[in-house]
Amino acid sequence: MKAAIFYGAGDIRVEERPTPKIGPREVLVKVKAAGICGSDLHSYRLSPKLPEGRMFGHECSGEVVEVGKDVDRISVGERVGLEPLVGCGDCLYCLSGNYHLCPSLRHIPAFVEYQKFPQEKAFKLPDHVSCKEASTLDCIAVAVHAANLSGLKGGETAVVLGAGTIGLLMMQVLKAFGAGAVYETGKYDFQVKLAKELGADAAINVEKENLLERIKALTGAEKTGGQEMPLGVDHVYEAIGGPKNQLEDALRVVRRGGTITVIGDPKNPLKLSSFVMREIKIIGSSSYAYRGREPEFKVALDLLSRGKVNAQKIITHAFPLERIKEAFDVASDKGTGCIKVIIEA
Structure with missing residues (x-):
């Protein structure tokens, strides 16, 4: 598969990488839309926090193309919004529902053709919500x-x-x-x-x-x-x-x-x-987790689905993965009139 690889400030290259292999409770998703986040831009422009040679990004949505043998909530062909935050699952913060504060928190990379997610991180999209709009769910959350x-x-x-x-x-x-x-x-x-x-x-x-x-x-x-x-x-x-x-x-x-x-x-x-x-x-305030027993990512999807949040007007530019460097250059220049720039398949 194709993936955007971060090599340092101003240096992003699209390269071939192996397609992820899923586990029994994971789903493989063909990424349809992925947003460029402010933290991505910070690394691209100023002081890189990412090690060289790493896949990056985290805001995305897409279509399920494969499911693990124990997956019972998601089916092949369904479109999903994808929560990228993954904690260790064992620390005080994860066990209390505040996994966004986990010292080992990681983000699942989004600037790729395919990506695997735990099934609980994949949220089915209503028919009237596009993958393009759903790529903003992380920001809404x-x-x-x-x-x-x-x-x-x-x-x-x-x-x-x-x-x-x-x-x-x-x-x-x-x-x-x-x-x-x-x-x-x-x-x-x-x-x-x-x-x-x-x-x-x-x-x-x-x-x-x-x-x-x-x-x-x-x-x-x-x-x-x-x-x-x-x-x-x-x-x-x-x-x-x-x-x-x-x-x-x-x-x-x-x-x-x-x-x-x-x-x-x-x-x-x-x-x-x-x-x-x-x-x-x-x-x-950093990232998101739960509101009571409800995932805040799910609350975000509900707001988007009910028309309480308009994401469509915020997305001003879209580029294919092959032009991701151009997308980052546009997102870095407010003279272009950009607000949200996405990578779209």
């Missing part, structure tokens, strides 16, 4: 997990910092979970436009508008140390990461006693005094 961790209650207000894939899905998940007004920030006009189309109550271009003034106009203001500041929202979700300190923006727009949930990977140091004096709660 990330947003579901963040919303669950934050303790969002119906009617509470929120700001989502960032209008990339995760940010746009986060906003939609919050609305589906019963949030009141949800405001979204973006850096580019095409992001702001799409945020409005997908349901944001306000979309703010932070390159052209003053974030504090807009949030002040939307939530009201209060005097803090002789300075007029926004009254703020109940929740802020940081979905950007990178060198710019989004947490400073988050602190300025969250209300006293509010919650900041960090999904991105911010690189700047954090001053704790403001959190203490205003009793701000800060929560780190």
Whole structure:
């Protein structure tokens, strides 16, 4: 089979690799769509975390072409969304249902023609959900997990910092979970436009508008140390990461006693005094696992299936596996107007 192999920053090659052999409780899937994730881009552009010569990617969906002898939930020919997270199964975190925190957590590679999955990681797709849309389920599940961790209650207000894939899905998940007004920030006009189309109550271009003034106009203001500041929202979700300190923006727009949930990977140091004096709660959110006894990946599929999340509009570009390097170059350049770039068979 063909597979994309990572050889270092800017170096991806499509090579032949053996097709995986399945075990008794595994399924073999022909990958139909695979998304390029922010972590994939980080390795491609900046500081590779992957060893050379390794298959990579993790967001995908496809069609089952073979099943193991003990598989009883999935049949050949069925289309499936695929959860890529696999823990060791024996540690404290795996045994408590928090396998996403497993020290040995691994991601099943997605930029391949064929891949094997444990049957419990394959979720049947309804007829009206395309494999293309289902390739975003991993990202939707990330947003579901963040919303669950934050303790969002119906009617509470929120700001989502960032209008990339995760940010746009986060906003939609919050609305589906019963949030009141949800405001979204973006850096580019095409992001702001799409945020409005997908349901944001306000979309703010932070390159052209003053974030504090807009949030002040939307939530009201209060005097803090002789300075007029926004009254703020109940929740802020940081979905950007990178060198710019989004947490400073988050602190300025969250209300006293509010919650900041960090999904991105911010690189700047954090001053704790403001959190203490205003009793701000800060929560780190990574990947997903269970909500109670229900897989958050399944919750994501339910939202997508019921039309509560629109993934189609977020997917802006698609390339065949043979052109994966071009796909990564497009995904690395916001001048292309890209949001979600996928590899499609």
